[in-house]
Amino acid sequence: MASQVNEKQHLDDGVRTLPPPPLKIGDVVVDPPILQAPMAGFTNAAFRQMVREYGGSGLQATEMVNARGFVWMDEHEAEHPDRLWGVADEPRPLAVQIWDNQPEVMAKVGKRLVDEYRVSVVDINFGCPVRQVTEKAHSGSYLLRDPDRMHEIIRQLVEACAPTPVTAKIRLGCSRDNINCNEIASVVEQAGAAALTVHGRTAQDFFKGSADWERISEIKSHLKNIPLIGNGDLDSAEKVVTAFQKYNVDGVMIARACLGRPWLFAQAAAALRGDPIPEDPSMEEQRDCMLRHFDLVVERFGAEKGTLLMRKYACCYAQGKRGARHFRTHVAKASTPAEFQSIVTEFFPLESQP
Known part of the structure:
Protein backbone atom coordinates (compact mmCIF):
# COMPACT_ATOMS: atom_id res chain seq x y z
CA MET A 1 0.00 0.00 0.00
CA ALA A 2 1.14 3.54 -0.66
CA SER A 3 2.30 5.62 2.26
CA GLN A 4 -0.61 7.24 4.07
CA VAL A 5 -0.51 10.82 5.32
CA ASN A 6 -0.29 10.68 9.12
CA GLU A 7 -1.75 13.03 11.72
CA LYS A 8 1.30 15.28 11.63
CA GLN A 9 0.82 15.97 7.94
CA HIS A 10 -1.65 17.90 5.90
CA LEU A 11 -1.85 19.72 2.63
CA ASP A 12 -1.92 23.49 3.11
CA ASP A 13 -2.32 25.44 -0.13
CA GLY A 14 -0.67 22.58 -1.98
CA VAL A 15 2.35 22.42 0.33
CA ARG A 16 2.78 19.39 2.58
CA THR A 17 4.25 19.86 6.03
CA LEU A 18 7.12 17.69 7.23
CA PRO A 19 8.18 15.12 8.17
CA PRO A 20 6.85 12.65 5.60
CA PRO A 21 5.92 9.19 6.89
CA PRO A 22 8.10 6.14 6.25
CA LEU A 23 7.70 4.60 2.82
CA LYS A 24 6.34 1.06 2.52
CA ILE A 25 7.40 -1.14 -0.40
CA GLY A 26 5.37 -4.28 0.19
CA ASP A 27 6.36 -5.25 3.73
CA VAL A 28 9.67 -3.35 3.54
CA VAL A 29 9.70 -0.15 5.57
CA VAL A 30 11.92 2.58 4.13
CA ASP A 31 12.62 5.10 6.88
CA PRO A 32 13.53 7.79 6.11
CA PRO A 33 11.88 7.68 2.65
CA ILE A 34 15.17 8.59 0.97
CA LEU A 35 16.61 6.00 -1.42
CA GLN A 36 20.11 5.68 -2.83
CA ALA A 37 19.90 5.20 -6.58
CA PRO A 38 21.48 2.25 -8.35
CA MET A 39 24.26 3.64 -10.57
CA ALA A 40 26.33 1.47 -12.89
CA GLY A 41 30.03 1.66 -12.13
CA PHE A 42 29.56 3.45 -8.83
CA THR A 43 27.18 2.04 -6.22
CA ASN A 44 29.21 -1.01 -5.29
CA ALA A 45 29.61 -2.38 -1.76
CA ALA A 46 32.42 0.05 -0.87
CA PHE A 47 30.33 3.06 -1.80
CA ARG A 48 27.29 1.66 -0.01
CA GLN A 49 29.40 1.22 3.10
CA MET A 50 30.45 4.88 3.00
CA VAL A 51 26.81 5.97 2.74
CA ARG A 52 25.87 3.60 5.56
CA GLU A 53 28.51 5.04 7.88
CA TYR A 54 27.03 8.53 7.54
CA GLY A 55 23.43 7.26 7.63
CA GLY A 56 20.28 8.82 6.26
CA SER A 57 19.39 6.44 3.42
CA GLY A 58 16.32 4.32 4.08
CA LEU A 59 17.08 1.95 1.19
CA GLN A 60 20.31 1.39 -0.70
CA ALA A 61 20.73 -0.33 -4.06
CA THR A 62 23.42 -2.13 -6.00
CA GLU A 63 24.64 -1.33 -9.46
CA MET A 64 22.35 -2.77 -12.11
CA VAL A 65 23.04 -6.44 -12.81
CA ASN A 66 22.72 -7.95 -16.30
CA ALA A 67 20.32 -10.86 -15.78
CA ARG A 68 21.49 -12.78 -18.83
CA GLY A 69 25.12 -12.41 -17.78
CA PHE A 70 24.25 -13.69 -14.31
CA VAL A 71 22.62 -16.80 -15.80
CA TRP A 72 25.63 -17.44 -18.05
CA MET A 73 28.02 -17.21 -15.09
CA ASP A 74 25.82 -19.52 -13.07
CA GLU A 75 25.61 -22.12 -15.84
CA HIS A 76 29.38 -22.04 -16.32
CA GLU A 77 30.09 -22.20 -12.57
CA ALA A 78 31.86 -18.87 -12.72
CA GLU A 79 31.98 -16.39 -9.85
CA HIS A 80 28.82 -14.34 -9.64
CA PRO A 81 28.99 -10.73 -10.91
CA ASP A 82 31.25 -8.26 -9.11
CA ARG A 83 28.15 -6.09 -8.85
CA LEU A 84 26.80 -8.52 -6.25
CA TRP A 85 29.89 -8.10 -4.11
CA GLY A 86 28.87 -7.68 -0.47
CA VAL A 87 25.15 -8.23 -1.04
CA ALA A 88 24.85 -11.48 0.91
CA ASP A 89 26.28 -10.02 4.12
CA GLU A 90 25.16 -6.38 4.13
CA PRO A 91 22.61 -4.90 6.51
CA ARG A 92 19.05 -4.77 5.26
CA PRO A 93 17.01 -3.37 3.66
CA LEU A 94 18.93 -3.63 0.39
CA ALA A 95 17.69 -3.62 -3.21
CA VAL A 96 19.32 -5.29 -6.21
CA GLN A 97 18.51 -3.85 -9.62
CA ILE A 98 18.47 -6.14 -12.67
CA TRP A 99 17.93 -5.60 -16.38
CA ASP A 100 17.16 -7.61 -19.51
CA ASN A 101 14.21 -8.01 -21.89
CA GLN A 102 13.45 -11.72 -21.41
CA PRO A 103 10.75 -12.35 -18.77
CA GLU A 104 11.88 -15.93 -18.09
CA VAL A 105 15.50 -14.90 -17.59
CA MET A 106 14.55 -12.03 -15.31
CA ALA A 107 12.29 -14.32 -13.25
CA LYS A 108 15.04 -16.92 -12.89
CA VAL A 109 17.54 -14.33 -11.65
CA GLY A 110 15.01 -12.68 -9.37
CA LYS A 111 14.27 -15.98 -7.67
CA ARG A 112 18.01 -16.60 -7.14
CA LEU A 113 18.42 -13.17 -5.61
CA VAL A 114 15.58 -13.83 -3.20
CA ASP A 115 16.44 -17.44 -2.32
CA GLU A 116 20.22 -17.22 -2.21
CA TYR A 117 21.01 -13.58 -1.45
CA ARG A 118 17.89 -12.81 0.62
CA VAL A 119 17.57 -9.33 -0.89
CA ARG A 131 23.01 2.80 -26.13
CA GLN A 132 24.63 -0.50 -25.14
CA VAL A 133 21.58 -1.30 -23.03
CA THR A 134 18.88 0.24 -25.22
CA GLU A 135 19.70 -0.15 -28.90
CA LYS A 136 22.03 -3.14 -28.61
CA ALA A 137 20.21 -5.12 -25.93
CA HIS A 138 16.67 -3.71 -26.35
CA SER A 139 16.47 -3.28 -22.59
CA GLY A 140 16.36 -0.42 -20.09
CA SER A 141 14.45 2.60 -21.38
CA TYR A 142 14.04 0.91 -24.78
CA LEU A 143 11.24 -1.15 -23.22
CA LEU A 144 9.16 1.97 -22.51
CA ARG A 145 7.96 1.57 -26.10
CA ASP A 146 6.74 -1.96 -25.34
CA PRO A 147 4.34 -1.84 -22.34
CA ASP A 148 3.13 -5.40 -22.96
CA ARG A 149 6.62 -6.82 -22.57
CA MET A 150 7.18 -4.67 -19.49
CA HIS A 151 3.98 -6.07 -18.02
CA GLU A 152 5.08 -9.65 -18.64
CA ILE A 153 8.57 -9.07 -17.19
CA ILE A 154 7.10 -7.57 -14.03
CA ARG A 155 4.36 -10.21 -13.74
CA GLN A 156 6.80 -13.12 -13.96
CA LEU A 157 9.27 -11.49 -11.59
CA VAL A 158 6.57 -10.77 -9.02
CA GLU A 159 5.45 -14.39 -9.16
CA ALA A 160 9.01 -15.74 -8.91
CA CYS A 161 10.09 -13.41 -6.08
CA ALA A 162 6.99 -13.50 -3.86
CA PRO A 163 6.71 -12.40 -1.12
CA THR A 164 9.78 -10.21 -1.74
CA PRO A 165 8.56 -7.00 -3.41
CA VAL A 166 9.45 -6.13 -7.00
CA THR A 167 9.76 -2.48 -8.07
CA ALA A 168 10.38 -0.66 -11.33
CA LYS A 169 12.39 2.41 -12.29
CA ILE A 170 11.45 4.31 -15.43
CA ARG A 171 11.91 7.61 -17.22
CA LEU A 172 9.18 9.91 -18.50
CA GLY A 173 9.37 8.25 -21.90
CA CYS A 174 11.76 7.44 -24.73
CA SER A 175 11.77 11.01 -26.07
CA ARG A 176 10.12 14.36 -25.48
CA ASP A 177 7.79 13.54 -28.39
CA ASN A 178 6.80 10.25 -26.76
CA ILE A 179 6.17 10.82 -23.05
CA ASN A 180 4.09 7.86 -21.88
CA CYS A 181 4.90 7.66 -18.17
CA ASN A 182 1.26 7.81 -17.11
CA GLU A 183 0.37 4.79 -19.21
CA ILE A 184 3.49 2.95 -18.05
CA ALA A 185 2.69 3.70 -14.41
CA SER A 186 -0.65 1.93 -14.75
CA VAL A 187 1.03 -1.03 -16.48
CA VAL A 188 3.62 -1.31 -13.71
CA GLU A 189 0.97 -1.35 -10.98
CA GLN A 190 -1.37 -3.74 -12.82
CA ALA A 191 1.51 -6.19 -13.31
CA GLY A 192 2.00 -6.37 -9.54
CA ALA A 193 4.96 -4.09 -8.79
CA ALA A 194 5.14 -2.76 -5.23
CA ALA A 195 6.52 0.71 -6.06
CA LEU A 196 7.45 2.92 -9.00
CA THR A 197 10.47 5.23 -9.27
CA VAL A 198 10.45 7.88 -11.98
CA HIS A 199 13.43 9.87 -13.21
CA GLY A 200 12.14 13.19 -14.46
CA ARG A 201 13.82 13.13 -17.87
CA THR A 202 13.28 11.16 -21.05
CA ALA A 203 15.79 8.65 -22.35
CA GLN A 204 16.60 11.06 -25.15
CA ASP A 205 17.60 13.69 -22.59
CA PHE A 206 20.18 11.48 -20.85
CA PHE A 207 21.12 13.94 -18.07
CA LYS A 208 20.72 17.21 -19.98
CA GLY A 209 18.40 19.95 -18.86
CA SER A 210 16.38 19.78 -15.67
CA ALA A 211 14.28 16.98 -14.26
CA ASP A 212 10.56 17.67 -14.68
CA TRP A 213 9.11 17.21 -11.21
CA GLU A 214 5.70 18.48 -12.29
CA ARG A 215 5.47 15.50 -14.65
CA ILE A 216 6.63 13.15 -11.91
CA SER A 217 3.99 14.52 -9.55
CA GLU A 218 1.20 14.08 -12.12
CA ILE A 219 1.89 10.34 -12.27
CA LYS A 220 0.57 9.90 -8.72
CA SER A 221 -3.03 10.23 -9.92
CA HIS A 222 -2.47 7.23 -12.20
CA LEU A 223 -1.47 4.97 -9.31
CA LYS A 224 -4.06 3.45 -7.00
CA ASN A 225 -2.18 1.68 -4.23
CA ILE A 226 1.58 1.74 -4.76
CA PRO A 227 4.00 4.51 -3.77
CA LEU A 228 5.65 6.92 -6.18
CA ILE A 229 9.33 7.76 -5.78
CA GLY A 230 10.77 10.82 -7.53
CA ASN A 231 14.31 11.05 -8.89
CA GLY A 232 16.33 13.76 -10.59
CA ASP A 233 18.50 16.77 -9.65
CA LEU A 234 18.29 16.25 -5.88
CA ASP A 235 21.68 17.69 -4.97
CA SER A 236 20.96 19.29 -1.60
CA ALA A 237 18.98 18.67 1.56
CA GLU A 238 16.86 21.71 0.74
CA LYS A 239 15.83 20.24 -2.62
CA VAL A 240 14.81 17.00 -0.93
CA VAL A 241 12.56 18.96 1.43
CA THR A 242 11.11 20.89 -1.50
CA ALA A 243 10.37 17.65 -3.38
CA PHE A 244 8.16 16.46 -0.52
CA GLN A 245 6.59 19.87 0.07
CA LYS A 246 5.70 20.72 -3.52
CA TYR A 247 5.20 17.42 -5.30
CA ASN A 248 2.95 14.44 -4.78
CA VAL A 249 5.58 11.80 -4.08
CA ASP A 250 5.93 9.22 -1.33
CA GLY A 251 9.72 8.97 -1.49
CA VAL A 252 12.76 10.43 -3.21
CA MET A 253 15.84 8.87 -4.75
CA ILE A 254 19.24 10.60 -4.73
CA ALA A 255 21.61 9.71 -7.55
CA ARG A 256 24.67 11.45 -9.03
CA ALA A 257 24.89 14.20 -6.41
CA CYS A 258 25.83 11.69 -3.71
CA LEU A 259 28.82 10.14 -5.49
CA GLY A 260 31.37 12.44 -3.92
CA ARG A 261 29.14 13.33 -0.97
CA PRO A 262 27.98 10.17 0.83
CA TRP A 263 26.96 12.40 3.76
CA LEU A 264 24.19 14.00 1.63
CA PHE A 265 21.62 11.43 2.80
CA ALA A 266 22.23 12.27 6.46
CA GLN A 267 21.81 15.96 5.69
CA ALA A 268 18.56 15.32 3.83
CA ALA A 269 17.21 13.09 6.59
CA ALA A 270 17.91 15.76 9.21
CA ALA A 271 16.17 18.38 7.10
CA LEU A 272 13.09 16.17 6.74
CA ARG A 273 12.93 15.74 10.51
CA GLY A 274 13.09 19.50 10.91
CA ASP A 275 16.50 19.29 12.58
CA PRO A 276 19.41 21.60 11.72
CA ILE A 277 21.16 20.39 8.57
CA PRO A 278 24.66 19.11 9.45
CA GLU A 279 27.52 21.02 7.88
CA ASP A 280 29.56 19.32 5.18
CA PRO A 281 32.59 17.53 6.65
CA SER A 282 35.76 19.61 6.68
CA MET A 283 38.00 19.31 3.61
CA GLU A 284 40.40 17.16 5.59
CA GLU A 285 37.53 14.91 6.67
CA GLN A 286 36.33 14.64 3.08
CA ARG A 287 39.82 13.62 2.02
CA ASP A 288 39.96 11.02 4.79
CA CYS A 289 36.54 9.72 3.73
CA MET A 290 37.81 9.25 0.19
CA LEU A 291 40.91 7.41 1.43
CA ARG A 292 38.78 5.06 3.54
CA HIS A 293 36.64 4.44 0.46
CA PHE A 294 39.86 3.70 -1.45
CA ASP A 295 40.97 1.15 1.15
CA LEU A 296 37.65 -0.71 0.84
CA VAL A 297 37.92 -0.86 -2.95
CA VAL A 298 41.52 -2.08 -2.90
CA GLU A 299 40.67 -4.67 -0.27
CA ARG A 300 38.13 -6.21 -2.66
CA PHE A 301 39.74 -5.75 -6.08
CA GLY A 302 43.46 -5.69 -5.31
CA ALA A 303 46.01 -2.91 -5.63
CA GLU A 304 46.07 -2.41 -9.39
CA LYS A 305 42.38 -2.81 -10.26
CA GLY A 306 41.29 -1.06 -7.09
CA THR A 307 43.41 1.98 -7.91
CA LEU A 308 42.03 2.18 -11.43
CA LEU A 309 38.45 1.90 -10.17
CA MET A 310 38.98 4.54 -7.51
CA ARG A 311 40.16 7.21 -9.92
CA LYS A 312 36.60 8.06 -11.01
CA TYR A 313 35.42 8.27 -7.39
CA ALA A 314 38.31 10.56 -6.54
CA CYS A 315 37.17 12.96 -9.26
CA CYS A 316 33.68 12.97 -7.72
CA TYR A 317 35.05 13.78 -4.26
CA ALA A 318 37.00 16.72 -5.70
CA GLN A 319 34.08 18.16 -7.66
CA GLY A 320 33.17 21.70 -6.69
CA LYS A 321 36.47 22.38 -4.97
CA ARG A 322 39.13 24.89 -5.89
CA GLY A 323 41.83 23.11 -7.91
CA ALA A 324 39.62 20.14 -8.80
CA ARG A 325 40.71 20.13 -12.44
CA HIS A 326 44.37 20.05 -11.47
CA PHE A 327 43.71 17.17 -9.09
CA ARG A 328 41.76 15.21 -11.71
CA THR A 329 44.62 15.56 -14.19
CA HIS A 330 47.02 13.93 -11.76
CA VAL A 331 44.79 11.32 -10.16
CA ALA A 332 43.72 10.02 -13.59
CA LYS A 333 47.29 8.76 -14.01
CA ALA A 334 47.55 6.89 -10.70
CA SER A 335 48.22 3.17 -11.16
CA THR A 336 49.28 1.99 -7.68
CA PRO A 337 48.06 2.70 -4.15
CA ALA A 338 51.30 4.52 -3.38
CA GLU A 339 50.86 6.81 -6.38
CA PHE A 340 47.21 7.42 -5.51
CA GLN A 341 47.95 8.32 -1.91
CA SER A 342 50.86 10.55 -2.92
CA ILE A 343 48.69 12.45 -5.40
CA VAL A 344 45.93 12.84 -2.82
CA THR A 345 48.39 14.17 -0.26
CA GLU A 346 49.84 16.70 -2.69
CA PHE A 347 46.92 17.74 -4.86
CA PHE A 348 43.53 16.96 -3.26
CA PRO A 349 41.76 20.32 -2.99
CA LEU A 350 41.35 21.58 0.54
CA GLU A 351 39.26 24.64 -0.31
CA SER A 352 35.71 24.88 -1.66
CA GLN A 353 34.89 27.02 -4.67
CA PRO A 354 34.00 30.60 -3.76
Missing part, protein backbone atom coordinates in the same frame (compact mmCIF):
# COMPACT_ATOMS: atom_id res chain seq x y z
CA SER A 120 14.88 -6.99 0.42
CA VAL A 121 13.71 -5.65 -2.94
CA VAL A 122 14.24 -6.66 -6.57
CA ASP A 123 14.19 -3.58 -8.79
CA ILE A 124 13.82 -3.61 -12.58
CA ASN A 125 15.72 -1.11 -14.70
CA PHE A 126 13.41 0.33 -17.34
CA GLY A 127 15.21 3.67 -17.35
CA CYS A 128 18.81 3.26 -18.49
CA PRO A 129 19.34 5.38 -21.64
CA VAL A 130 22.82 4.07 -22.55
